[in-house]
Amino acid sequence: MKQWIKIERIPGVLATAYEKATRMAIESYYRPMADEIVASKAEGTILDLGTGPGYLPIEMARRSPSIRIIGIDLSPKLIHMARVNAAQAGFSDRLMFQVGNAARLQFDENVFDMVMSTGMLHSLKDPVTAVTEIYRVLKKGGEAWIYDPAKVASQIDRKKWRASLNARERFFLWGFGLFGLHKPIKTYEPDQIRAMIETTQFTNYDIDKVKDEIKIKLWK
Numbered sequence: 001m002k003q004w005i006k007i008e009r010i011p012g013v014l015a016t017a018y019e020k021a022t023r024m025a026i027e028s029y030y031r032p033m034a035d036e037i038v039a040s041k042a043e044g045t046i047l048d049l050g051t052g053p054g055y056l057p058i059e060m061a062r063r064s065p066s067i068r069i070i071g072i073d074l075s076p077k078l079i080h081m082a083r084v085n086a087a088q089a090g091f092s093d094r095l096m097f098q099v100g101n102a103a104r105l106q107f108d109e110n111v112f113d114m115v116m117s118t119g120m121l122h123s124l125k126d127p128v129t130a131v132t133e134i135y136r137v138l139k140k141g142g143e144a145w146i147y148d149p150a151k152v153a154s155q156i157d158r159k160k161w162r163a164s165l166n167a168r169e170r171f172f173l174w175g176f177g178l179f180g181l182h183k184p185i186k187t188y189e190p191d192q193i194r195a196m197i198e199t200t201q202f203t204n205y206d207i208d209k210v211k212d213e214i215k216i217k218l219w220k
Contacts, residue, residue, distance in 0.1 A: 010052075015077035017169040019053045021156050026055050028155040034059035037116060037145065043067055044113030047137065049102045049130070050120030054082030054095065061091040072100030102130040107137045114143055119150035121216075122187040128196050131218075135201045138220040146216040149187045190214060 010018050022030075033056060043066035048057050051071030060067060073079050082097040100106060102117070103126050115134045124130050134144050162170075188196075190207045193216060197205055204219040 010073075010075045010078060012075065012077045014169075015075055015081070017165055019078070019081055020164050020169075021161050022052055022055055022152065024157060024161060025152045025155040026059070029150070029152045030055045030059050033118065033147075034063055037114075038063040038067070041067070041114045041143075045070070045111065046114045046116060047072070047105075047107070047112045049115065049117040049134075050123075051082055051097060052078050054085050054097055056116075056118065057082075057095050058086060058089050058091060061086075061089070061094055065094075068094050069096070071095070071097045072102070072105075073097070074099065074101060103133060105133045105137055109136050110139045112137050112142060113139055114145070116145045118147045119152055121146055121148035121193075127188075128199055131196060131202070132200045134218070135220060140220055142220050144216075144218040144220075146218070148214055148216070149212065151211070151213040188214070 038060055042064045046057075046060075046067055046069045048069055048071040051057060051073050052075075054071055057069040057071050060069060071079075071082055073082070076099050079097045079099050082095075083092075086092050086095040086097065102120065102124065115138060121127050121130070138144060190209050193207055193214065197216075197218065202218045202220070206215075206217045208215045208217075
């Protein structure tokens with residue numbers, strides 16, 4: 001029987017190891033992703049769900065001075081890292097990061113021009129509620145881009161990543177059974193995602209599967 005990985009929040013003890021992995025994907029994944037998003041939405045207020053250490057919002061801020069991004073994540077340690085990273089990049093005035101749950105967004109209705117998420121949907125205990133919340137906080141005419149599973153994992157040199165870990169990080173990854181990252185991640189097929197969306201208020205959407213990555217775009 002397969003043992004699936006389903007981690008809704010990166011445990012604090014794994015945050016630094018996770019940050020090292022995502023940092024390795026800045027050039028190969030987050031920068032091209034930022035180019036694609038900013039080409040479509042170069043201004044306005046954007047919400048990034050499962051922002052981690054904030055590398056995607058930072059790359060987007062580099063490309064457009066007219067966007068403001070709020071990133072949320074369940075991990076306080078990753079949110080702290082995101083704030084530090086944004087400050088070091090000089091974008092603290094346009095990037096805000098806070099601890100938050102995608103299924104219980106602490107925002108008013110109709111406030112975001114865009115909502116984005118990379119690699120988070122499969123980890124949620126209640127993905128339908130999260131999609132419903134996305135609809136609620138989007139402005140009329142706004143759009144959501146959800147990439148899941150995000151191909152960011154395939155951009156990481158696992159040998160180099162493991163070599164970068166210190167003894168403490170190796171110990172906790174071994175304890176969680178994630179050191180080799182060999183356990184499969186349970187993800188959704190397009191038909192399953194379509195069934196989820198059709199239980200929400202979204203009626204205009206597109207689902208595209210390219211190799212192992214599913215791109216979901218929703219319009220309000």
